[in-house]
Amino acid sequence: SFTIGVLALQGAFFEHLEFLKSIVQSPEYSAHTFQFVQVKTGEQLATCDSLVIPGGESTSISLIAERTFLLEPLLAFVRDPCKSVWGTCAGLIFLAQHLKNGKKEQKVLGGLNIEVTRNAFGRQLDSFEQVLDFSSFVPGLTDFPAVFIRAPVVSRIGVVDLAEEGLISSSNPILDEPVEVLHKLHRNGHELVVAVRQGNHLGTSFHPELSSDLRFHKWFLDEFVLKSAS
Numbered sequence: 412s413f414t415i416g417v418l419a420l421q422g423a424f425f426e427h428l429e430f431l432k433s434i435v436q437s438p439e440y441s442a443h444t445f446q447f448v449q450v451k452t453g454e455q456l457a458t459c460d461s462l463v464i465p466g467g468e469s470t471s472i473s474l475i476a477e478r479t480f481l482l483e484p485l486l487a488f489v490r491d492p493c494k495s496v497w498g499t500c501a502g503l504i505f506l507a508q509h510l511k512n513g514k515k516e517q518k519v520l521g522g523l524n525i526e527v528t529r530n531a532f533g534r535q536l537d538s539f540e541q542v543l544d545f546s547s548f549v550p551g552l553t554d555f556p557a558v559f560i561r562a563p564v565v566s567r568i569g570v571v572d573l574a575e576e577g578l579i580s581s582s583n584p585i586l587d588e589p590v591e592v593l594h595k596l597h598r599n600g601h602e603l604v605v606a607v608r609q610g611n612h613l614g615t616s617f618h619p620e621l622s623s624d625l626r627f628h629k630w631f632l633d634e635f636v637l638k639s640a641s
């Protein structure tokens with residue numbers, strides 16, 4: 412039995428839940444049972460094997476998490492090597508280790524050893540949809556309609572010197588795994604990293620829950636939820 416939580420403080424949490432619920436209706440998953448939780452409290456988080464952090468507004472998500480005493484439980488969750496975590500857009504920002512263009516009061520969870528630049532596409536490209544080929548990591552997924560809304564990009568990888576930051580003793584075991592770049596977007600001669608993985612943690616700049624295509628969520632379920640909990 413697997414319990415999948417979606418952080419439900421702000422943003423597009425409902426859509427993630429609907430996608431995941433509809434995927435597990437398939438006979439392919441009939442051997443497993445799934446519970447789905449809208450996570451607003453530490454008690455709810457404690458029941459989860461896996462957590463999705465949705466898009467929305469990362470400053471608000473972090474402020475609400477602080478105000479509702481969810482920050483500490485979230486920090487512990489992303490340090491537990493048995494748990495899988497996926498952050499989309501604002502969720503990717505919240506999951507990062509360092510931010511560029513972050514607000515001063517904004518907190519991050521440090522579950523991906525990366526620097527993320529907020530609002531990286533500028534005004535003209537506030538939001539756009541682009542069909543991307545993810546088949547190098549998701550078998551057969553050559554044509555995924557990726558939705559970007561005031562999206563962040565991964566601007567540096569492996570930015571923390573664990574020893575220097577005094578993090579060796581309180582180290583996050585997840586961060587010992589290498590960061591894998593899953594996808595680079597080509598735009599105006601630049602390569603922008605929009606999907607990364609570090610162990611059981613996944614981060615994407617785009618919002619798969621806002622297209623009407625379930626295939627990316629299905630991959631998360633197969634590759635992260637089912638694999639990490641077993």
Ligand code: GLN
Pocket residue numbers: 465466467468469470499500501502504529530560561562563
């Ligand atoms: N720009 C938003 C932020 O910084 C993220 C946008 C999104 O999640 N679509 O939080």
